[in-house]
Amino acid sequence: xxxxxxxxxxxxxxxxxxxxxxxxxxxxxxxTAVYPSIRSSADTLQAYIDKLPxxxxxxxxxxxxxxAGYLRSELFSSLGLILFLIFAISAGSRAIAAEEERRTLDLxxxxxxxxxxxxxxxxxxxxxxxxxLAAMLFLATFAAGPAFDLSMPAARLVGACAMxxxxxxxxxxxxxxxxxxTGRRVLGNAIAGGAAAVAMVVxxxxxxxxxxxxxxxxxxxxxYLEPDPLTHAVDPANLAVLVGVALVAFVVAAVAFERRDLSx
Amino acid sequence: xxxxxxxxxxxLTKFYGRNRGIEDLSFRLEPxxxxxxxxxxxxxxxxxxxxxxxxxxxxRGRIKVFGLDTRVDGAAVHARLGYVPGEFGLYERxxxxxxxxxxxxxxxxxxxxxxxxxxxxxxxxxxxxxxELSHGNKQKLGLIQxxxxxxxxxxxxxxxxxxxxxxxxxxxxLIDEAxxxxxxxxxxxxxxxxxxxxxxxxxxxxxxxxxxxSDIDDLKAAALRRLELRFxxxxxxxxxxxxxxxxxxxxxxxxxxxxxxxxxxxxxKEAARHTVVSVASHEPSxxxxxxxxxxxxxxx
Numbered sequence: 001x002x003x004x005x006x007x008x009x010x011x012x013x014x015x016x017x018x019x020x021x022x023x024x025x026x027x028x029x030x031x032t033a034v035y036p037s038i039r040s041s042a043d044t045l046q047a048y049i050d051k052l053p054x055x056x057x058x059x060x061x062x063x064x065x066x067x068a069g070y071l072r073s074e075l076f077s078s079l080g081l082i083l084f085l086i087f088a089i090s091a092g093s094r095a096i097a098a099e100e101e102r103r104t105l106d107l108x109x110x111x112x113x114x115x116x117x118x119x120x121x122x123x124x125x126x127x128x129x130x131x132x133l134a135a136m137l138f139l140a141t142f143a144a145g146p147a148f149d150l151s152m153p154a155a156r157l158v159g160a161c162a163m164x165x166x167x168x169x170x171x172x173x174x175x176x177x178x179x180x181x182t183g184r185r186v187l188g189n190a191i192a193g194g195a196a197a198v199a200m201v202v203x204x205x206x207x208x209x210x211x212x213x214x215x216x217x218x219x220x221x222x223x224y225l226e227p228d229p230l231t232h233a234v235d236p237a238n239l240a241v242l243v244g245v246a247l248v249a250f251v252v253a254a255v256a257f258e259r260r261d262l263s264x
Numbered sequence: 265x266x267x268x269x270x271x272x273x274x275x276l277t278k279f280y281g282r283n284r285g286i287e288d289l290s291f292r293l294e295p296x297x298x299x300x301x302x303x304x305x306x307x308x309x310x311x312x313x314x315x316x317x318x319x320x321x322x323x324r325g326r327i328k329v330f331g332l333d334t335r336v337d338g339a340a341v342h343a344r345l346g347y348v349p350g351e352f353g354l355y356e357r358x359x360x361x362x363x364x365x366x367x368x369x370x371x372x373x374x375x376x377x378x379x380x381x382x383x384x385x386x387x388x389x390x391x392x393x394x395x396e397l398s399h400g401n402k403q404k405l406g407l408i409q410x411x412x413x414x415x416x417x418x419x420x421x422x423x424x425x426x427x428x429x430x431x432x433x434x435x436x437x438l439i440d441e442a443x444x445x446x447x448x449x450x451x452x453x454x455x456x457x458x459x460x461x462x463x464x465x466x467x468x469x470x471x472x473x474x475x476x477x478s479d480i481d482d483l484k485a486a487a488l489r490r491l492e493l494r495f496x497x498x499x500x501x502x503x504x505x506x507x508x509x510x511x512x513x514x515x516x517x518x519x520x521x522x523x524x525x526x527x528x529x530x531x532x533k534e535a536a537r538h539t540v541v542s543v544a545s546h547e548p549s550x551x552x553x554x555x556x557x558x559x560x561x562x563x564x
Contacts, residue, residue, distance in 0.1 A: 004369025008355075103353035107409065110317055110347035110419075111370040112339040261320040264310060264351065 001121055002113050009125040013091065017129045020087050021136045027083065028140040031074050035150045038064055067150045068230040071141070076160055077225060080137065084164055085196050088130055088172030093188030095122040096253075097179035100263060109262070119254050123176060127169055134165035152230070160229040166242040167224040171196050173249035181256035183263050220245055268331045270295050270417055270448040271316065275325030278311050285311035286472045288325065293417075293450055298443055300463035300480070301452040308472040309452040310350045313421050316450075317347060329417065343371065346410030350421035350452070360390035360397070360405055367409040375412030382408045385434050399426040411438055418442055418449045424458055436462055490546035491531065494519040496539040507531060 038045070042064045049064075064070050075081075096119055099105040109115060138161040145151050171192050179188025199219040206216035216222050223241040271293035278285035286308035293299045303309050314320045316327050318334035326333070329341045355363055361379070368376035383390050386404040394402065403426045410418060418439075424432050439449055439462045453459050459466055459480070466483055468475040476483075488511065493499075501513040501520060509526040518541070524531060535543075 002370060004366060004371075007369060008366050012355075103349075103351060104355060106314070106317070106319055106349045107347070107352055107367070107406070108370065109319060110342055110345065110349075111367065112343045112372070113370050114338055262314075264314065264319075264349075 001124075002117050005108075005113055005118055005121040006125065009095075009122050010128075013125055013129050016087070016091070017132060020083070020133055023083055024080070024133050024137050025140040027079055028075065028137055029144055031071070031079075032141060032144045032148050032150050035067070035070060035148045038070065039149060067145070067152055068156070068228070070150070071152065071160075072225075072228055072230050075137075075141075076164055076230060077221075081164060081167070084130065084133065084168035085171055085193075087133065088126065088168035089175040089189060089192045089196065091126045091129070092123075092172035092175030092192065093179040093185045095119070095126065095176055095180070096257060097183055097185040097188060100183045101185060103264070105262060106264070115257050116254055119176075119180065119250075119257050123173070123250055123253075126172055126176075130165045130169050130172065131162075134161040137161050137164070155233070156230050159234040163224050163229045163234060163239070163242065166239065166246070167220050170220050170242050170245040170249065173246040173253065177249045177253035177256065180253045181260070183260070267295055269293055269328075270297070271299075271327065271329050271450060272331075273312070273316075273325070273327045276312065276315060276322055276327050277324040278308075278315055278320065279323045284472045286315075286469075289469075289474050290325075291467055291474060291477055293448055295448055296443065296446050297465060298439065298449040298451065298463045300459035300466035301450060301469065302454065302456065302459050302466050303452075303469035304454055307469045309454075309469060310421055311472075312469070313347075313350075313419055313450070313452060316419060317342075317345075343374075344416040345419060346413065346415040346417070347419045348406045348410045348421060348423045350425075352406055354394045354402055354405060356395040357393065359393055360388060360401075363394060363405060364390070364408055364412065368412065371413055375409075375414070378412045378414070379408065382412055382438075385437070386431055387434075400428060400431065403427055404431065407435065407438070411442070414442075414445065414447070416447055418447060418451075420449065421452045422454070423451070424453075424455070432458075487525075489524045489528065491522045491524055491528065492519055492542075492544040492546070493522065493535050493540060494542040494544075496541055499538050504531065504534060507534060 045064050064073070096105070099108065108118060138157055141150075142152065142154060142157050174195060175188040175192035177188075178191045179185050182188075199221055202212055203216060203219040203221040203225065206212040206219075206222075220242060223238040226238075227235060229238075269292040271291075273289050273291050276289040277287050289308075289312060301309055301312070311320070315322050316329060316334070318338050321335070328334075330344060332341050334341045355366070358366065360383070364379045364383075365376065368374060368379070379390070383404075386407060388397075388401050388404045388408075394405070397405075403423070407423060410420070424435060427435060439451075442449060443462075449462070451459065451463060463480050465477065466480050467477045495518050498515065498518055499520060501515045504510050504520060504522055505513045507530050509524050509528065509530060510522055511525050512523040514521040522531060
């Protein structure tokens with residue numbers, strides 16, 4: 001680790017981190033605050049949902065009668081998840097590729113800072129900020145919940161927030177690998193973002209489409225959401241899979257970076 | 265020479281796909297030497313330098329800095345090196361001081377103490393955000409980060425681009441100081457007077473090949489110079505044509521246009537026998553030196 005690189009990277013991420021924290025807390029408070037009115041009409045809503053075809057239901061994943069079900073369908077597998085994914089993927093794509101595209105990379109690497117140190121420090125900073133966002137999500141949801149009939153056991157909520165951070169970090173690492181290997185931020189965003197979209201759809205539809213079942217384990221969301229971290233203790237195997245995906249993608253990124261000719 | 269060279273390139277070759285960047289470059293930079301690397305744009309100067317810094321990897325051959333392989337011992341090499349790229353970006357949101365402090369900390373603190381002094385000499389306001397700065401001021405930040413830790417080797421790729429003449433003088437002062445404390449300098453340029461001003465030896469590169477490596481004095485002596493002498497009345501070209509250093513003479517009314525190879529002394533003495541109205545000297549362009557070197561086939 002190089003202290004200068006770490007300070008610089010954290011400095012760079014500070015502004016986006018503040019913005020994303022506000023977004024995450026805002027979304028959490030919004031969903032928490034509307035829970036009472038959703039819940040009062042939950043029976044009607046649930047009756048309506050029950051009539052939907054199974055496939056549609058599984059995509060929405062809707063189950064509004066319990067706090068955990070509500071948080072899962074509205075926050076942890078939809079908007080909240082998407083916010084975390086966008087943050088991690090765009091940070092992963094930027095980390096090295098933006099420096100290369102803006103021609104700031106040559107100068108950094110002309111100092112004693114090595115390529116592997118640079119990419120490791122940047123990855124570490126992104127992981128840190130993602131967990132800060134997860135902590136923000138936890139605090140907002142946990143603190144505001146009881147006022148709106150949305151009490152959650154702290155342990156479950158911590159587990160779910162941590163798993164959310166990890167699945168986002170896994171895709172952020174994929175973005176880092178693609179963007180760093182190609183030197184192009186847009187490719188990192190496109191490929192990691194596309195992969196996340198496909199993986200999300202595969203995971204959601206697999207419940208109803210038997211043909212998709214064999215490939216469902218390829219979707220990181222399968223390991224994030226089954227069993228539901230909001231109702232179950234975090235499964236160590238699931239945790240290991242998400243951490244493993246992130247580590248493999250990071251190693252690919254670091255090796256590709258080490259071997260490449262950097263563009264001028 | 266028994267002292268290990270600061271830079272040693274041996275058959276250095278870089279292809280980009282099928283396009284040649286540089287081919288079979290071999291040269292040495294001796295300790296304490298200021299080495300010019302001269303060539304037109306696109307000749308392969310930046311390719312050579314970026315290979316030296318391990319930013320790109322050679323297709324064949326190798327280049328060692330301080331006797332070390334930069335691929336393996338990059339940190340050790342770069343700790344003793346300062347680099348100004350031909351084109352570079354800066355962290356636009358930072359102020360100049362924040363930027364330079366960041367670079368000092370990348371180096372584990374090296375050079376922070378000299379930032380103010382260098383900023384003073386190059387006349388740059390470090391409180392302003394980088395995105396507000398002119399190209400010349402950004403170039404100054406590039407120079408300061410390269411010089412501030414007093415490295416043993418400076419690798420400078422077209423460092424005077426965008427600098428006004430006064431600042432260029434300050435830059436030459438920095439080079440002289442670096443030389444005085446024993447540092448070596450690898451200076452790429454396409455401007456001959458700049459190389460002449462500071463370098464001991466110069467390598468000329470053209471279309472990816474090293475054309476010549478020579479002492480700057482030899483190169484200057486080898487170069488053709490043009491001298492336009494205007495007299496108060498027409499003077500017969502023949503009196504100049506017979507001088508040893510004069511290659512060609514053209515008469516244009518009261519003026520003679522002389523092409524000179526070597527010392528101009530006897531030409532001036534001959535001219536002084538007439539009434540000289542004006543003298544205009546034309547320094548040879550790089551292209552003219554190239555042509556001359558190629559024609560003689562010398563010094564390769």
